[in-house]
Amino acid sequence: MGTPGTDATTVFVNGTILTVDSEFSVVEAMAIQGNQILAVGQTEEVLRLAGDNATQIDLAGKTVLPGFVDPHVHAVTGALISSLMEYVGIARFTTTEDVLNFLREQAAVTEPGDWIVARNFDPSVQAGPDALTFAELDAVSTDHPVFVLNASGHLAYANSRAFEAAEISPDVENPPGAEFVRDAEGNLNGVMKNNVAFGQVLFRYPALADADPVAALLNLATRFNQVGLTTASEFSLGPADLEVLNATAATGKLTTRIRAYPFYTYDSVWDEMNLQPQTGDAIARISGYKLVSDGSNQGYTGLQREPYLNTDNYGLAYTEPDELTRLATKRSQQGWQLAIHANGDRAIDNVLDTLESVQSTGIDLRSLRPRIEHCSILHDEQIARMKELGVSASFLIGHVYYWGVAFRDEIFGEEKAELLDRARSCETAGVGFTLHSDFMVTDPNPLQMIETAVTRRTQKEPDYALAPWEAVTVESAIRAVTSEAAWQLNSDHEVGSLEPGKFADFVILDNDPRRVTPAQISAIAVLETWMNGQPVYQP
DSSP states (O other), rough: OOOTTTTOOOEESEEEEEEEEOOOESSSSSEEETTEEOOOOOOHHHHHHHHHHHHHOTTTTTTEEEOOOOOSOBHHHHHHHHHSSSSSSSSSSSBHHHHHHHHHHHHHHHHHTEEEEEEEOOOTSSSSSSSHHOOOOOHHHHSHHHHHHHESSEEEEEOOHHHHTTTTTOOOOOOOOOHHHHHSSSEEEEEEEEEEHHHHTTTOHHHHHSHHHHHHHHHHHHHHHHEEHHHHHHEEOOOHHHHHHHHHTTTTOOSEEEEEEGGGHHHHHHHHHHTTTTTTTTSEEEEOOEEOOOOOOOOOSSSSSOOTTTTOOOOOSSSOOOHHHHHHHHHHHHHHOEEEEEOSHHHHHHHHHHHHHHHHOOOOOOOOOOEEEEEEEHHHHHHHHHHHHHEEEEHHHHHHHHHHHIIIIIIOOHHHHHTTTTTHHHHHHHHOOEEEEEESSSOOOOOHHHHHHHHBBBBTTTTOBGGGOOOOOOHHHHHHHTHHHHTTTTTTTSSSOOTSSSBBBBBESOOOOTTTOOOGGGGEEEEEEETEEEEEEEO
């Protein structure tokens, strides 16, 4: 297919074009001019509006959708870390012993003193011990610092050599909302909860200082384009990340729009910088403010009303309710959208209490589009509260696919597991929802996310659907990774649907997701991805 000039007019005809506008209109043709959509509609009318000099592209029956939008990604940090760490997750290794054998192989070919780092280990789905402690990782090597990041992004594990390299003393104090885990005798065991703890080890990894974060982010954007993504996000933005994001955008080569959310642990720094919402441009922009209520359910740090299955563990409040309310009120008064992470049901209670407190100060909360990130374990009365407050949900739908069986059998039990990612219940109640990858927790694949939302099938037991009554239609799932996701990112005026005046960001698929067997949606091929009126992926 041809590549138009910067201000050229191009008309796409002879295909199925899903505009994902408010009516989910399906049209025959679409014209783009420069970096914007000029017209959509019937072929004859679109050709008339495009003019005689327009280039025509024959879609040959293919399907066009708006460019996919992932509303919760850790793009800047994820780009760098994923480029430096070996993947050891469930898609590669099914047991902890497989992971440890791989790490031993790495140690055998790595110079003594050099680091061995890996990501996406998850004992909730990889058979073996519940954690990687000094015992397991010192058995891998005592000549190399070894660091392993949990798939949740909320836990990490290191050997004693890594603790020594990071100068973590035996009497180290736990940071607020975080923990250096100790054994029954009170000794450090190598497990760390929350990034403010494990970051003290990870950031001593020399390769992080030597890496090129701009190149890593550009490369990640290209990878995103391959799955049809044209807009993503950065959900733990720190001051250094902001510099990287701005520098990457300044290259003019960024092929995925980034919407960033400053992270609450740098609250005083953002005050000193006088950072304002909506700073930036159409390529890279500050969109909202990120707060965190708890940790990860599969990491047993999500904060629960009742203890985890067969334990006395209720999880962990990363931010105590009073502090959560203080920060939320402060930032809401400044006009910030709030995106608050909450996985456990008690954490969601805390978030809703906080938002009610914010609203009671006279703030028009609904206009700020507050979001609950992950919003994993959700009760009926919480959905009703969300509706009343104007709060939307963003679901890490990979929880169903990758961890659904573990939630049922090991983490919660069947009854509570059925409260996971309640998309249909939210939709029925009039509560908006989106689907996200939380990269690096899962790799972005919008078509897989759509399929999971429609089928509720799990990877471990392909014939098992977790709470199938929570399945949504294909159209609803498409909205959740296009127009609804754009709305949550405060970008619905420019992306998320194919309408005149919006950016020409779209994806061409080899089939219509509405017309295939639901279990085959993820097998649909992404043929091309266009962003700003230019092809950014053509295999």
